[in-house]
Amino acid sequence: MSKRRTDGRPTIADVAQRAGVGAITVSRALRDPSLVSDMLREKIDTAVRELGYVPNLAARTLASTRSDVVGVLVPSLTQHIFADVLRGIYDGIGQTRLHIQVGNTRYDLDEEDRLLAELLRHKPAGLIVSGIDQSAAGRRMLEKANCPVIQIMDLSDNPVNKIIGFSHHDAGKAMTQHLIEAGYRRIGFLSGWMNSRSKGRLSGYVEALEEAGLYDPQLVNPAGDLEALALRGSWDRHQYSTPAMGRQLLADLWKAAPDMDAVFCNNDVLALGALFECQARGVAVPREFGIAGFNDEDFMEAASPSLSSVRTHRWKVGHDAVIALRRQLDGEPDDERIVDVGFDVMKRASTDRTGKSAQPRDAAAE
Amino acid sequence: MSKRRTDGRPTIADVAQRAGVGAITVSRALRDPSLVSDMLREKIDTAVRELGYVPNLAARTLASTRSDVVGVLVPSLTQHIFADVLRGIYDGIGQTRLHIQVGNTRYDLDEEDRLLAELLRHKPAGLIVSGIDQSAAGRRMLEKANCPVIQIMDLSDNPVNKIIGFSHHDAGKAMTQHLIEAGYRRIGFLSGWMNSRSKGRLSGYVEALEEAGLYDPQLVNPAGDLEALALRGSWDRHQYSTPAMGRQLLADLWKAAPDMDAVFCNNDVLALGALFECQARGVAVPREFGIAGFNDEDFMEAASPSLSSVRTHRWKVGHDAVIALRRQLDGEPDDERIVDVGFDVMKRASTDRTGKSAQPRDAAAE
DNA sequence: CTGTTAGCGCTTTCAC
DNA sequence: GTGAAAGCGCTAACAG
Secondary structure, three states: OOOOOOOOOOOHHHHHHHHOOOHHHHHHHHHOHHHOOHHHHHHHHHHHHHHOOOOOHHHHHHHHOOOOEEEEEEOOOOOHHHHHHHHHHHHHHOOOOOEEEEEEOOOOHHHHHHHHHHHHOOOOOEEEEEOOOOOHHHHHHHHOOOOOEEEEOOOOOOOOOEEEEOOHHHHHHHHHHHHHHOOOOOEEEEOOOOOHHHHHHHHHHHHHHHHOOOOOHHHEOOOOOHHHHHHHOOOOOOOOOOHHHHHHHHHHHHHHOOOOOEEEEOOHHHHHHHHHHHHHHOOOOOOOOEEEOOEOOHHHHHOOOOOEEEEEOHHHHHHHHHHHHHHHHOOOOOOOOEEEOOEEEEOOHHHOOOOOOOOOOOOOOO | OOOOOOOOOOOHHHHHHHHOOOHHHHHHHHHOHHHOOHHHHHHHHHHHHHHOOOOOHHHHHHHHOOOOEEEEEEOOOOOHHHHHHHHHHHHHHOOOOOEEEEEEOOOOHHHHHHHHHHHHOOOOOEEEEEOOOOOHHHHHHHHOOOOOEEEEOOOOOOOOOEEEEOOHHHHHHHHHHHHHHOOOOOEEEEOOOOOHHHHHHHHHHHHHHHHOOOOOHHHEOOOOOHHHHHHHOOOOOOOOOOHHHHHHHHHHHHHHOOOOOEEEEOOHHHHHHHHHHHHHHOOOOOOOOEEEOOEOOHHHHHOOOOOEEEEEOHHHHHHHHHHHHHHHHOOOOOOOOEEEOOEEEEOOHHHOOOOOOOOOOOOOOO
């Protein structure tokens, strides 16, 4: 009468016994069939099937001092942009032995550190984290993580290890330049919550306007009193990106600068809200007012008028991050520490003043 | 000269030695401080901090034959609806010792079975799965999982263990009845990819129209040749829910039934596309044409005109699922096997024919 | 409240 | 190719 603490499920020893081989042979057959002779491999496969054997991952991790967990830290789960990144990551993992463990930092550095520490307990095979604005402690944890670390969705001269993303500054500047070329002169910047990447976009916007001699701080709202806004409506801290918010922010911006003739919105959802606000007021887009967003989500092209935006390659970033991780785990060299996946300025009807895609409406408003 | 295989990081034994106590005392102090005297606890805490000790989760899992992993299976990561569910789940997990491991089934039963088997290797503490349409093998795995299993986002008389959701049939019926009451008579059903929950909505739609003597199969498109549609555009199998698709499907539906005067869309994104199509054609919403969606995402209320929809409680479903799981893990009894969180029909301008929210436009079209 | 002992199931090491 | 033995780091059991 033993005092085993097992839960009764078959172990590798059971399989070994049934197949008439040693446990280690089963272990090898499972990890790399080519290490075992055909005959034994067949016997083992049969035994596994008959017993319904399922390897215990905890035991494997413990014995091999390395797990199959890839930790992923994103600042938001509901924003489409990170959902796309995650999809790319899961697609990149595919049928490998790796698993994803996602942490949602909610744009909170303390939470990020907590999640990072939590992840480290798993002795992860790799880490994928969003952005470059970690806390000092977080940065230190990443550097001592003892596994490949990929930063994503931004660029930096000094990545922990490898970074895959694009320049938000350049992207913001490019779209602003497009608006200027389209003939708009009083171009606003509409944004709710600002994170470090938003700030990059804003700096690009400012630079483009300054170079054209058109910059006016009145046209920028990100300093707007968001806490007050949140209190006013039913918005909570995590809902700074809704169309309703976009409508509200555009209205506020117009109050401060009634002659504003276009907005560059920090994201597409806000841009959609801006469009709705224009429609509700009867302001003609793009003739009277230009609208541009950021990220190029699905609805931008389908909107009426179609909305200009900056297409970012989220899926690719997630996917490439995993591919790079797998390469490093396989011991292949990887000298590209900084990978710029770029972006595309999608010029659509909402910023096309020539009117070739003007809407059939009378716009007797204003 | 030992032949230890360790990676050099401190273990519980190191902490114990430094604190001058037994390893098991450290273990207890870490899991439940109240089990250890104040004096020892303090010594232990100090040692932990000085050594930078991080518990090895694999060892814990192996020794205790139960992990802290909660497996979550969702059919999509990009649809907002499941992103909301996930947010609820993560919020429900909070600061507990539990971890989430998400699997994306992509509405593929084989993939679901594969992911389930994969999850089971972790000896999960609990499982949360979407819907009730598992494969026979999947169902069996869930029943033998040896941990609490919560199904979500649907209802069933025969859940594996516990189910938290709402009736898609009832929701579809309720919205259709609203459209009928609003005065629409030729109400279409617009849908791309149909999953089992979509079918529930459709059956509610059919029932409502049959009861009113208004049902006409011509007005239903879900049988539409989606594969052909996908080929025609740049849509792939996972993009059956885009505004562009909504536009296309509405156009198709109108071709088959030119007198259609409203659509109930299988989801909000399609409804938004329908609105864009109407705007592009100059069809007045809601006067000439009514539009309703499903899920009530943020943009529905902000659209112009605001769009009617069925509000579903995704966050709550995810959150409650975790709470129920935690209860069961704590050994508390739970007799409610079936929890209906309900839904709300949000009646907005897009289905309000009385015109009090009519749009300022001339609609000289059609 | 604290410690000793003996596993948890798998993989590494080293020999055959 | 294959196997025996010795861990991996932690915790359930039982005593004290």
